[in-house]
Amino acid sequence: MTNTPTKTPGLHVDSLLAHGGGGFDPATGAVVPPIQTATTFVRDETYAPVLPGQIYSRDSNQLYKQTEKLIAALELGADSRLFASGMAAVAAVARIVKPGGTLLAQSGIYWGTTHFLRKHCAHNDIALVEADASDLQALSDEMSVTRPDLVWLEVPSNPFLKVADIGKIAELCKTTGSLLAVDATAATPLVLKPLTLGADFSMHSATKALNGHSDLLGGVVTASDAASEAWSFVCEERLAGGAVLGSFETWLLLRGLRTLALRVERMNRNAMALADYLEAHPKIDSVLYPGLANHPQHALAKEQMTGGYGSLMSVLVKGGKDEALKVAGSLDVFQRATSLGGTESLVEHRFTIEGEGSGIPENLLRLSTGIEHIGDLTADFDQALAAL
Numbered sequence: 091m092t093n094t095p096t097k098t099p100g101l102h103v104d105s106l107l108a109h110g111g112g113g114f115d116p117a118t119g120a121v122v123p124p125i126q127t128a129t130t131f132v133r134d135e136t137y138a139p140v141l142p143g144q145i146y147s148r149d150s151n152q153l154y155k156q157t158e159k160l161i162a163a164l165e166l167g168a169d170s171r172l173f174a175s176g177m178a179a180v181a182a183v184a185r186i187v188k189p190g191g192t193l194l195a196q197s198g199i200y201w202g203t204t205h206f207l208r209k210h211c212a213h214n215d216i217a218l219v220e221a222d223a224s225d226l227q228a229l230s231d232e233m234s235v236t237r238p239d240l241v242w243l244e245v246p247s248n249p250f251l252k253v254a255d256i257g258k259i260a261e262l263c264k265t266t267g268s269l270l271a272v273d274a275t276a277a278t279p280l281v282l283k284p285l286t287l288g289a290d291f292s293m294h295s296a297t298k299a300l301n302g303h304s305d306l307l308g309g310v311v312t313a314s315d316a317a318s319e320a321w322s323f324v325c326e327e328r329l330a331g332g333a334v335l336g337s338f339e340t341w342l343l344l345r346g347l348r349t350l351a352l353r354v355e356r357m358n359r360n361a362m363a364l365a366d367y368l369e370a371h372p373k374i375d376s377v378l379y380p381g382l383a384n385h386p387q388h389a390l391a392k393e394q395m396t397g398g399y400g401s402l403m404s405v406l407v408k409g410g411k412d413e414a415l416k417v418a419g420s421l422d423v424f425q426r427a428t429s430l431g432g433t434e435s436l437v438e439h440r441f442t443i444e445g446e447g448s449g450i451p452e453n454l455l456r457l458s459t460g461i462e463h464i465g466d467l468t469a470d471f472d473q474a475l476a477a478l
């Protein structure tokens with residue numbers, strides 16, 4: 091039970107975030123909710139739950155509800171569900187497609203999603219079509235033939251930072267009767283709101299910027315229509331499939347969300363400045379970042395995204411694998427680790443992870459920009475590139 095401000099109706103989402111989606115707990119006066127460790131909740135003498143809907147934690151509890159309500163408000167969506175990881179959220183949505191159906195997934199996206207979809211579809215007699223979603227004409231031609239049950243986009247894509255036109259693809263989906271799901275992890279809901287552009291589902295790895303402290307695994311799906319059959323299915327997947335977020339992780343996520351607006355503002359500003367700096371550097375071939383004027387979908391990104399272009403970018407170092415690894419090895423402020431969206435900046439040589447045949451250029455370094463002082467980030471690249 092929370093006590094949200096009532097004298098200032100329609101609080102800005104930044105304020106909702108700062109309050110963790112709730113006011114104080116009237117039972118204790120605490121300004122933050124307790125970690126809800128109970129797995130089960132009592133019923134009264136008439137066998138009605140003491141708190142409506144609170145029966146068993148795999149189904150729901152007050153802490154999930156508060157966090158999900160906050161994320162739904164952030165997404166301008168109807169309802170959200172937390173999952174045990176981003177991949178558990180991807181899997182719950184992908185399972186909407188039944189054997190014999192077709193799933194169209196954007197090509198060149200997070201390899202974990204592609205890997206899961208390939209295996210899942212092969213095991214379940216689902217046709218998987220992989221297509222470049224930034225080529226609208228080709229996508230439209232493909233969709234009119236295959237008429238997919240579900241279209242899966244990732245905007246911006248990881249690690250190529252391609253920007254698909256969600257509004258136009260949502261229109262295509264209406265003509266083919268397809269559901270549209272968008273993984274907007276690299277943008278955050280403050281920057282990109284797929285549901286307002288016509289998507290049915292917005293998905294995030296909460297492991298990344300939503301939590302922002304690299305200390306939990308989590309995922310979340312938000313729906314535009316809480317009454318749809320597809321949403322009932324996703325909710326049932328969470329309940330019956332059991333891929334729920336732990337109580338402590340939910341509490342940590344809610345705490346992380348309190349500073350989301352501040353962190354995203356700084357990370358986006360740092361990323362833009364770093365992209366400008368690296369683009370002008372003689373030892374960098376190119377920078378893949380939608381905020382740059384020469385990005386192929388910059389105009390679209392400017393229209394679709396608000397308050398910046400996210401904290402993820404990739405850079406192609408002049409030379410090949412050896413040069414890229416030398417730069418990664420010389421960086422000092424940037425930590426050499428996978429993932430993105432944390433307060434600390436990270437660098438990753440994706441080719442080492444994905445390997446031959448993955449289509450990842452050997453000279454590509456993926457950067458997640460944190461909240462450090464920008465001068466330290468550019469100075470770090472300065473010294474690392476000087477080592478070449």
Ligand code: PLP
Pocket residue numbers: 175176177178200202203244248273275276294295296297298307308309429
């Ligand atoms: N989606 C994107 C864009 C990602 O980058 C990742 C992980 O890196 C995931 C989904 C999967 O999330 P998780 O690691 O929380 O399962």
